[in-house]
Amino acid sequence: MRNLRNFWVFFLPACILFLGACSKTEFLPDPEGVQVPFQSDATQTVDQLLSASAAKIFYTAWQKSNIKNILKQQSSKLVFTVFAPNDAAMQAAGLTAGTIGQMPVEELDSLMMFYTSIGPVTKDELKLRTDNFMVKSLLQRPGLYVKYYENTQSNNQYDLYYYRHYVGVKGDDLLMNGKNVGKINYLPATNGCLYIMEKAIEKPAKTILEALKADGRFNMFIESQRLADESYLNKIGSDIEILFGYRPEDEEIMSSYAYNRLYYQKDWSINAPPYPGYVGPNITVSTLFAPTDEAFHQAGFQTVADVVKFNERSQDAVRFDDNTFTAVGGFPMDTVYNFHRNWGRMFQPSTAGGDKTADNATVFYSNVLSPLLNSYPVNVGGNPSVEFTYTMPIEFSLNNNSVQLKVKGSEYPAATIVDGDINTLNGPIHVVNRLLFPKGFKLR
Secondary structure: OOOOHHHHHHHHHHHHHHHOOOOHHHOOOOOOOOOOOOOOOOOOOHHHHHHOOOOHHHHHHHHHOOHHHHHHHHOOOOOEEEEEEOHHHHHHOOOOHHHHHHOOHHHHHHHHHHOEEEOOOOHHHHHHOOOOEEEEEEEEEEEEEEOOOOOHHHOOOOEEEEEEEEEEEEOOEEEEOOEEEEEOOEEEEOOEEEEEEOOOOOOOOOOHHHHHHHHOOOHHHHHHHHHHHHHHHHHHHHHHHHHHOOOOOHHHHHHHHOOOOOOOOOOOOOOOOOOOOOOOOOOOOOOEEEEOHHHHHHOOOOOHHHHHHHHHOOHHHOEEEOOOOEEEOOOHHHHHHHHHHHOOHHHOOOOOOOOOOEEOOOOOOHHHOOHHHHHOEEEEOOOOOHHHOEEOOEEEEEEOOEEEEEEOOOOOOOEEEEEEEEEEOOEEEEEEOOOOOOOOOOOO
16 A cells, blocks of 8 residues: 655654654754754854863863864854763763873764764753654764665665764753763853763664673573574474475575564664675664563573473464465564564554555653653554554553553563663663563463
8 A cells, every 4th residue: 555655744743742752853854964043142152162161171172173174064054062071971981181182083073973963952942842852963883774764865775874862851950862961051052052961971882682692681582582583494494395395594584485573683783785785774773671581580481491492382383374485473472572672563453455554763762761652653654544553552651760661451560671771773772670471471
């Protein structure tokens, strides 16, 4: 069914503003290099404000770098925002006046671009929001590409990957990617805005899979999915061999016959190019609710072998359909993991022709995980009808200072986020203490 794109261009921002769930800039970013209409009663530039601020070390790096020329190349009258860590924050991050003096200019350029964004981010706008303001920094990560939205030079193939900051406020505190970076210290400038922060922003360096493996709390979550994928491919491969007389390699099975399965590495790492010379989307940015090993223990799974045995009771449900020439079926725990890592999209309804709506932005740091998200459109598109909106299947609640979540309608206890906002290249990881079982899921 034809996707009526123009309808959703107008519907989606209105829906987001109503729900207060995600920044409108996630969908409608200002074009790069275009002068943003901006009025300010300020009398000093960002540079002048920085020079007299408590961010002396940052200003030293600002002066030594090429950031002024980089900004001028965008536009001679560019409006921009700088989030500058104060001296104590820079020192806590291992950056002193001495280290700044020894750093190559290229590294300082990257540091300054990471903390700088085109366009104004005013305190008044932040205080009016219940969501986070998505701010795209000037710093690009080479070799990474996300789904197309604004990069017209890519022929609608991809957007370049820029580091993003999700900015919010809580009372008088400024939040960056869910983390408190101190009191709001906002300074309007004639050419933009300046925020002086009490903590530095952590730049993500790991993918979700790398972060999970390095952490050590998620061995059962990772290994049980890896083994499930292995079992799945073996079963489909055996079925194909009976029909075709040969067993394809796993890569061929995944790409040609079993492409609908959410394999454990998918969306958690940087995807390998499908063919030499390919340039296109190779990383997904979303949110993961990662259950600890203890979460499995509470559900009665003491070892990975217990999970494997539990999945084996539905081994016959996995098969190769010789009518459609595609793999069908799955394991019981696939449904559970899908809510943890992909918003239960395996249950997303489709049209009679099999069409499904497009993925909406689902990057949520802990400060916006609240009942306001319970009506969020996880997927939107298709014809302008409610049946083509897949609404948030997870129910969020607040218990004192803790965020709790469960699959809507589930009779199982809610999970609690025990450690949130672990930032990765793929988006935030929130650690949960229980598995997210859907309604009617049978453990026995």
